[in-house]
Amino acid sequence: MDFSDIADRGLVLLGCGKMGSAMLAGWLEGGLPPRSVWVVDPAPSDWLRGTGVNLNADLPETPAIVLVAVKPQMMGEALPGHSALGGGGTLFVSVAAGTSIATYESLLGAGTPVVRAMPNTPAAIGRGITALIGNAATGEADLARAEALLSAVGQTVRLQDESQMDAVTGVSGSGPAYVFHLIETLAAAGAAQGLPEDLAMRLARATVAGAGALAEAADETPGELRVNVTSPNGTTQAALEVLMDEKTGFPALLARAVAAATERSKELSRG
Template structure:
């Protein structure tokens, strides 16, 4: 997050967050920590967490009456895609002619959003859960109504969660969802399975869990800091005919990780397309 992003976030204007579950709530806490005035925020969430209720004590308007707030500059949609259709009329009632709508709903296309929110500037974005610690990555695509200022506003909000990639081709978003949106779950599964394999090899369970957890976290941090390609980092750990090479012969075999990951990402991509409706 650059200083210029922070200045724009400080001056973001009135913002409505529709849906404050894990992702929406994490993004809101990040925005407030980086200077967004809580008195300029309203949250619509029928089942608010204790954290969201606590934020309402600091000035965030939680579930205000219809019509109580107007001139909303930005509406962030962070609800589950399955309930999007029934909520869009409520969102449309909040919006003015110059409102920016920023959607982080999986699968829901710009066309779907434009049908329910006609003539509005809309940015479709896909963040991931490391956004909760400011280490996420988000891919975003704007519709043709988004102005340069509105794109900067969306960028400032998304930059609070980590890195951002802008794309012009919305068709990429299903694969984006499969790789980075769902990707943290794949990494967490790796830690789970590595720990179970350690137990099967004779390690005490608590030690196996700690080793797997710290190994995955440490390798991820090394990958983050290093300018080297992941393949080079892998090769640097692998001595010829050593223990790592023996394991990689299995993981990189015909039935190993590469074809399995391709199948997994393809399945997630298909599901993202199905969620588009």
């Protein structure tokens, strides 16, 4: 990424918890000078103190970007104090879950370019995926800058409408937890069939991680990959007959789970 504009005008990071730290680490590794970053965080970690960024210092007058990474419940305290940066000179990028673009516009002004983004926890190892959408005041250059910053922690995708963010939350935002639970239950099922618990867990973790990497790297669709490893009347088919049952298997279960997460996201956005 070309950090020249940010290096000249500065980048402000509001909140530096797990997600903020992951992004900051990616930017610094990508060549962003530490002195071009201002971090506002009430409880900075030892790692953050050692990065060389401007920590809880006076902010530049018109930074290029303000990235909001505070928890949603802290938004009411964090954002109003920076309302003077609204109006169009500074791009605001939010990774705070459940906070709508309209909320930012009400605090910063409708003319403020705002990009709302939803990353997920694999961002901590640079393997996340972030969905983003801009308001009417954002141009292509603003979206490109937001994508460049967010790509420091993984892939990015653009949404067509902000209303899609709730479904994104249900699929990729909350999705890692579904996969972690799959690993837990797969390991428990292996232990129930006589494997030592530590061995069952090692097999389950490596299997899910490897299958995910293969699904991402392969030219075939996940459905084709599934067929490729399913021999007629074999062991995999026996298991899939259980997992693919329309009433009790994955199709119905995951549809209900994603719908529940999506609905809860809508409720949180409404406050």
